[in-house]
Amino acid sequence: MAKKKAEGYLSAKESRRISKANRKITNEFEKQHKRKNVPESEYLTKMRDPANTLEIDDLHSYFYTDVGTVKAVDGVSFEVPTGKTVGVVGESGCGKSVTSLSIMQLLQRPQGQIVSGEIRMNLGGKAVDIAKTPIEAMQHIRGNQISMIFQEPMTSLNPVFRIGAQVDEVLALHNEEHRTKEQIKARTIELLQMVGIANSEGVYNMFPHELSGGMRQRVVIAMALACIPRLIIADEPTTALDVTIQAQILDLLRQLKDQINSSIMLITHDLGVIAEMADYVVVMYAGRVVEKGTAEEIFSNPCHPYTIGLMASKPVVGKKVDSLYSIPGKVPNPVNMPDYCYFKDRCESCVAGCDGEYPREVSVSPTHKVSCYRYYDAKEGKNNG
Numbered sequence: 001m002a003k004k005k006a007e008g009y010l011s012a013k014e015s016r017r018i019s020k021a022n023r024k025i026t027n028e029f030e031k032q033h034k035r036k037n038v039p040e041s042e043y044l045t046k047m048r049d050p051a052n053t054l055e056i057d058d059l060h061s062y063f064y065t066d067v068g069t070v071k072a073v074d075g076v077s078f079e080v081p082t083g084k085t086v087g088v089v090g091e092s093g094c095g096k097s098v099t100s101l102s103i104m105q106l107l108q109r110p111q112g113q114i115v116s117g118e119i120r121m122n123l124g125g126k127a128v129d130i131a132k133t134p135i136e137a138m139q140h141i142r143g144n145q146i147s148m149i150f151q152e153p154m155t156s157l158n159p160v161f162r163i164g165a166q167v168d169e170v171l172a173l174h175n176e177e178h179r180t181k182e183q184i185k186a187r188t189i190e191l192l193q194m195v196g197i198a199n200s201e202g203v204y205n206m207f208p209h210e211l212s213g214g215m216r217q218r219v220v221i222a223m224a225l226a227c228i229p230r231l232i233i234a235d236e237p238t239t240a241l242d243v244t245i246q247a248q249i250l251d252l253l254r255q256l257k258d259q260i261n262s263s264i265m266l267i268t269h270d271l272g273v274i275a276e277m278a279d280y281v282v283v284m285y286a287g288r289v290v291e292k293g294t295a296e297e298i299f300s301n302p303c304h305p306y307t308i309g310l311m312a313s314k315p316v317v318g319k320k321v322d323s324l325y326s327i328p329g330k331v332p333n334p335v336n337m338p339d340y341c342y343f344k345d346r347c348e349s350c351v352a353g354c355d356g357e358y359p360r361e362v363s364v365s366p367t368h369k370v371s372c373y374r375y376y377d378a379k380e381g382k383n384n385g
């Protein structure tokens with residue numbers, strides 16, 4: 001780890017030394033990624049539970065930057081059962097997007113890398129470990145099997161091409177059914193209708209700037225669903241929209257998910273959205289999962305002090321308060337994480353064991369897990385703390 005001067009700045013020499021070390025590490029990773037003709041057996045794997053679409057197991061994704069290694073995702077495990085919606089919540093910078101970009105193999109390379117862990121994706125007859133899948137093979141999975149909806153629709157749409165051409169392109173790129181040009185156009189119009197665009201033939205010939213934000217997000221959803229993916233990752237899909245449109249888009253997403261029987265990983269910092277959409281909830285803090293369970297369990301019995309804080313900082317209709325609760329303090333520096341519980345310095349309900357190493361996962365129920373010393377029983381606390 002980089003030595004820092006008292007003020008927290010790195011010297012130029014130190015920074016150069018880090019860059020050099022980083023290059024060595026990332027070159028090694030890149031060599032692995034770029035290999036051609038890798039036998040499939042190298043990245044084929046088995047799902048732990050065949051009823052899951054995705055299983056993430058102890059995932060570590062780091063950014064090797066000039067100021068040190070950012071451990072953006074530092075040991076994340078959770079699964080997405082087939083046909084279900086899993087909500088991922090946590091405050092800004094906790095690693096939600098980096099987790100989803102890791103699943104898509106879209107981390108900003110070469111500095112961003114999946115360092116260890118498994119991402120098992122169920123492809124029907126077989127399963128692959130995305131962490132080991134070479135770039136070449138990943139191109140067939142991305143878009144076809146997993147697709148992503150981003151927060152701001154204009155990041156996914158090209159302003160200089162007509163809507164129809166952009167959706168057509170997605171279909172042509174993943175043209176497993178060998179459709180002709182006319183058939184592709186017909187399918188695009190059908191998709192635009194499916195996402196609730198009334199004048200779909202007209203919209204086909206429009207440019208993105210001619211549409212409203214909600215319409216654009218519908219187009220993006222149409223593009224994401226074009227190839228009937230098994231997994232849809234929606235990263236803050238409605239944050240850029242006003243509440244009424246937000247509700248419509250969420251309804252649409254839920255309805256389409258059931259229509260094509262896929263699963264959704266829904267990233268949001270809006271607990272209201274989670275409550276409405278999710279079957280399961282994963283709560284992340286500083287690159288780790290601090291609590292997970294069914295939506296019912298997380299909302300009726302939040303256990304981790306961070307989850308409890310999140311719930312308390314949500315306004316409740318009909319409840320009068322002078323000021324809304326906010327969790328004190330700030331997230332630790334991702335380059336320099338403490339060796340104890342990452343939430344300890346902000347926690348208002350610490351117990352004796354909290355000085356010990358990072359707490360392991362404790363089962364509150366078979367589906368409900370929390371990483372917190374408050375749920376260790378006395379004997380366990382002694383052994384692990």
Ligand SMILES: Nc1ncnc2c1ncn2[C@@H]1O[C@H](COP(=O)(O)OP(=O)(O)OP(=O)(O)O)[C@@H](O)[C@H]1O
Nearest residue numbers: 063070072091092093094095096097098099108334
């Ligand atoms: N390209 C990058 N280079 C270096 N660090 C990065 C990069 N991208 C993300 N990070 C860092 O990784 C951490 C996790 O970021 P991430 O984007 O996953 O947060 P998030 O949970 O999606 O937050 P938000 O709710 O604001 O979208 C942050 O500390 C961020 O600074």
Ligand SMILES: [Mg+2]
Nearest residue numbers: 096097098235
């Ligand atoms: Mg994000």
